[in-house]
Amino acid sequence: MTTSDQITTVVICVIAVLVVGAVPFALLGRSIGQSKNAQVLGFWLGLLLGPLGLVITLFSDGRIPCPFCGDKINGKPEICKSCQTRFRWDGDTCTYYPPKESSKS
């Protein structure tokens, strides 16, 4: 085995460890981000930055505020849990219908 063969083997091993080691962080980052609509961000941060990416994901928030009450909504719900505003989604465009006062009684 020549020196360049050994260097190649070491480089391949280092890359393999980095790749295999990054996958659990990527999956963990995705599950951390899931509750805050930041799963794609969490996946990439975990993959590229490892533990640091997970910390950044913890502080990330991909949720958008409810247009009526301002409470954070996750994903594309049909109704706001806080104020019962109804949403109709057309792709990423949202039409919302504030709760009727009469329906509260």
Ligand SMILES: [Zn+2]
């Ligand atoms: Zn709301």
